[in-house]
Amino acid sequence: MKADIIVIGGGASGMAAAICAARQGADVLILERMPRIGKKLLATGNGRCNYTNEAMGVQYYHSETRQFVAEVLEEFNAEDTLAFFADLGILPKSNQGYVYPNSMQAASVVDSLRFELERLGVKVMVDIDVSRIHPKGKGFQLESKSETFSCRRVILACGGRASEKLGSNGSGYQLAKGLGHRIVPVVPALTGLKAKEAVYKSLAGVRVEAEIVLHIDGEERDRHRGEVQLADYGISGIPVFQVSGRAAYGLNNRQRVECFLDFFPDTTYDALVRFLEKRKEHFKSSSLEVFETGLLNRKLIQVCMKLAGSEKGRLPNIKKLASVMKKFPASIVGSRGFDFAQVCAGGVDLKEVSSKNCESKHQPGVYIVGELLDADGICGGYNLQWAWATGCLAGTSAGKECHDSHRTN
Ligand SMILES: Cc1cc2nc3c(=O)[nH]c(=O)nc-3n(C[C@H](O)[C@H](O)[C@H](O)COP(=O)(O)OP(=O)(O)OC[C@H]3O[C@@H](n4cnc5c(N)ncnc54)[C@H](O)[C@@H]3O)c2cc1C
Incomplete structure (x- = not known):
């Protein structure tokens, strides 16, 4: 097939790239290894699809080559994404800058993309797992188990290897490697972290507003605030997701990775000590339970009291207690891994790809887009923004090139 x-x-x-290429008049075919397209997209934003963010900028991304990310976002920013989707009939609904479709349904985003692909005559073949790409004549030959395909240009949009059950299984890295690309080590990001401390078993299910501070080999590397979820294996929730990629790199490099949770981020340590001292004085003839009430979730305050050295119903040292509440430890021994990750950090080295159109510098005619590249965003619509931006830039450029070469041939 050609x-x-x-x-x-x-x-x-891939869908964004195909739409933009077909709008330039190119004849486009999508090959998808799953039985349907857009499977992961349906699961995004808890089924609501947080497709971009009003606060856009390179500071929300990690990469070995952040300048490339800045250049791509300059070419295709959140407003371009809003315009791209408005053309498809998707109007935005913002929740504190996080942008969702007005329907609040990821299915409507997938459907709008599918309908546009159909309108433009883009062909889609499913259950096709591409295992090899090689240059042939003026174009490329692609191989799957059942069929061989040929084309003039290829857009590699295979994703990373997060949540494999939704499609992306890491095969894109192998295809890119086969074309001569270097892969920046890939680790799971936007996922929970496993902690060594046994106390987490008794804290499973507790949710608490906190600031999380990530230390690697004793040095602070990142901090985020929000609702932290305590689990039998350790810690989860959006602020934990935000630091998880950096934590995974630390573990990969065999460094010491620690997180500290501050349950009173708006109160200084000294102010917390004064507050607790006052409370101690006020309730000096009451039971420990009275002192504890209202400070934190009941399970959590009891663990804090124990960690601070409380014994036989006696109050612990107040300074120690304040330290535990402001620097609750989680010694990280692992991340929850690719199966539970929303995204991968690392990927195809951006230095080997053009930031204008994501074309490979090793293999002109091949474009590499989306999560497969070495760029990962924090939670909040940044990863999809990256997928739309790189997909649209590559698709438009590849489509134009095909159109121009048809005219000159
Ligand atoms: C549960 C979950 C929730 C998320 N929520 C959000 C969110 O709200 N906002 C946000 O910005 N990001 C979110 N993300 C991240 C976001 O979904 C991804 O970053 C984004 O989908 C990446 O797009 P992509 O096109 O690069 O890869 P993918 O969307 O993973 O698509 C790659 C496609 O390529 C196919 N494929 C792979 N290899 C081959 C091959 N060899 N041959 C043929 N086909 C192949 C796969 O089956 C897949 O369909 C979430 C991720 C998950 C898992």
């Missing part, structure tokens, strides 16, 4: 442009992967970046 096409001008073949897009490998019918996820967020």
